[in-house]
Amino acid sequence: MERxxxxxxxxxxxxxxxxxxxxxxxxxxxxxxVDQTKLVTAASELARNTLDYGGGGTVTIETVDTGxxxxxxxxxxxxxxxxxxxxxxxxDGYTTGGGLGMGLSGTKRLVNEFDIVSKVGEGTVVTIIKWx
Amino acid sequence: xxxxxxxxxxxxxxxxxxxxAWLQEITATSNRRxxxxxxxxxxxxxxFLSLFREAVRQNSTSTSDIQGIAWQEMRNLLTAISRSRSxxxxxxxxxxxxxxxxxxxxFEQLQRELAQDGQALVDNIWMATHLLDKLGLxxxxxxxxxxxxxxxxxxxxxxELSTPVVKLWDGVLALPIIGTLDxxxxxxxxxxxxxxxxxxxxxxxxxDITGVPTVDTLTAQHLLKTITAARLMGADCIISGxxxxxxxxxxxxxxxLANVITKSSLADAFAxxxxxxxxxxxxxxxx
Numbered sequence: 001m002e003r004x005x006x007x008x009x010x011x012x013x014x015x016x017x018x019x020x021x022x023x024x025x026x027x028x029x030x031x032x033x034v035d036q037t038k039l040v041t042a043a044s045e046l047a048r049n050t051l052d053y054g055g056g057g058t059v060t061i062e063t064v065d066t067g068x069x070x071x072x073x074x075x076x077x078x079x080x081x082x083x084x085x086x087x088x089x090x091x092d093g094y095t096t097g098g099g100l101g102m103g104l105s106g107t108k109r110l111v112n113e114f115d116i117v118s119k120v121g122e123g124t125v126v127t128i129i130k131w132x
Numbered sequence: 133x134x135x136x137x138x139x140x141x142x143x144x145x146x147x148x149x150x151x152x153a154w155l156q157e158i159t160a161t162s163n164r165r166x167x168x169x170x171x172x173x174x175x176x177x178x179x180f181l182s183l184f185r186e187a188v189r190q191n192s193t194s195t196s197d198i199q200g201i202a203w204q205e206m207r208n209l210l211t212a213i214s215r216s217r218s219x220x221x222x223x224x225x226x227x228x229x230x231x232x233x234x235x236x237x238x239f240e241q242l243q244r245e246l247a248q249d250g251q252a253l254v255d256n257i258w259m260a261t262h263l264l265d266k267l268g269l270x271x272x273x274x275x276x277x278x279x280x281x282x283x284x285x286x287x288x289x290x291x292e293l294s295t296p297v298v299k300l301w302d303g304v305l306a307l308p309i310i311g312t313l314d315x316x317x318x319x320x321x322x323x324x325x326x327x328x329x330x331x332x333x334x335x336x337x338x339x340d341i342t343g344v345p346t347v348d349t350l351t352a353q354h355l356l357k358t359i360t361a362a363r364l365m366g367a368d369c370i371i372s373g374x375x376x377x378x379x380x381x382x383x384x385x386x387x388x389l390a391n392v393i394t395k396s397s398l399a400d401a402f403a404x405x406x407x408x409x410x411x412x413x414x415x416x417x418x419x
Contacts, residue, residue, distance in 0.1 A: 012314055012315075016312055019345075019346055023345075033376075033377045034376070034377045034380050034381075036377070037346070037377035037378060037380070037381045038377075038380070038381050038384060040345075040346050041346055041347070041348045041381045041385065044346050044348040044350075045348050045349060045385075048348070048350060092386055099349060099350065099353060100349045100350075100352065100353045100387065102349045102385055102386045102387055103348075103349050103350075105386065106349060106384065106385035106386045106387070107385075109384045109385070109386065110381065110384045110385060
């Protein structure tokens with residue numbers, strides 16, 4: 001598979017495709033089954049956020065290699081309304097959309113590196129890395 | 133366009149020639165001869181010709197719009213043709229070629245008729261190509277719509293098929309979920325489960341998620357909703373088929389399934405369910 005790969009997220013069917021592509025990427029890097037599942041679940045959460053709150057966007061799937069370790073980096077970007085209060089959004093149980101409120105905070109626990117940049121009115125970019 | 137179109141006239145006078153030239157063109161370019169009966173094809177071509185003539189005649193001044201009343205019959209014919217081609221396994225370009233292949237015979241005929249009048253020839257060819265292009269594209273659109281309908285129907289059928297509620301024992305139901313648990317799916321799952329609980333008066337329902345590849349917070353929320361609804365109907369739910377990697381992911385994700393009875397395998401869940409309804413499986417003693 002060619003990397004980096006950019007996929008569009010415009011419907012819940014796309015979320016399924018993103019999961020499959022991320023799983024394939026993790027399998028290619030020989031991630032353990034648990035790490036595969038964690039990464040795919042994190043991707044699923046963020047892709048759904050991009051769709052539900054960001055009004056659709058893109059995900060970039062790429063492998064990173066620092067010489068001593070390898071991993072997968074996922075970048076979710078949308079041009080949605082943005083998140084006014086990031087601290088609150090990252091709190092367990094806080095939701096504005098009727099979900100469980102565990103998506104962002106849970107995702108943070110599932111991956112090794114988590115970065116979120118959001119500007120109100122401009123959109124949100126979430127970058128995660130899962131090292132092998 | 134100064135002069136009115138010569139096309140209706142030419143179509144009328146040379147119908148037979150055009151028809152046979154067109155058929156020849158179709159059979160020469162198509163490699164799917166076996167799929168279409170000669171008679172059917174001839175009939176379709178003949179009908180197309182006469183409708184085309186009528187439509188152009190009625191609309192001899194404004195020709196750009198094939199969505200008008202004059203083209204209604206033509207659109208119906210092309211819709212029918214496109215649908216049947218799509219079902220027979222033709223590709224979209226093969227389907228559109230039916231219309232496009234009419235260009236050559238028609239242009240040749242126009243050339244013969246209007247050889248002396250260059251301007252009229254260009255006008256007529258331009259008009260014909262414009263119309264035929266639109267009609268050809270129309271068949272492609274219909275073709276695609278037909279395919280989309282098929283896909284949508286299959287999705288619906290799949291949804292129905294993939295959420296069976298089975299009775300394991302008196303009072304014990306099982307719901308094996310395979311694939312992604314999205315909102316639409318959950319709705320179907322919940323409905324069929326609740327319905328079955330009423331029908332059978334079951335006290336225990338086992339939801340088996342062995343076949344669910346990813347359990348994220350949305351899936352978990354859908355599961356919890358289904359369980360809560362079942363509980364309101366007086367049935368307890370057991371979730372089975374939680375694989376080790378899913379269990380770890382749920383813990384990290386922070387989803388609270390503490391209030392839900394979970395078992396790693398369907399067999400364990402079934403044993404527990406039997407216990408709940410006061411039954412026990414024992415080894416048969418030798419007579």
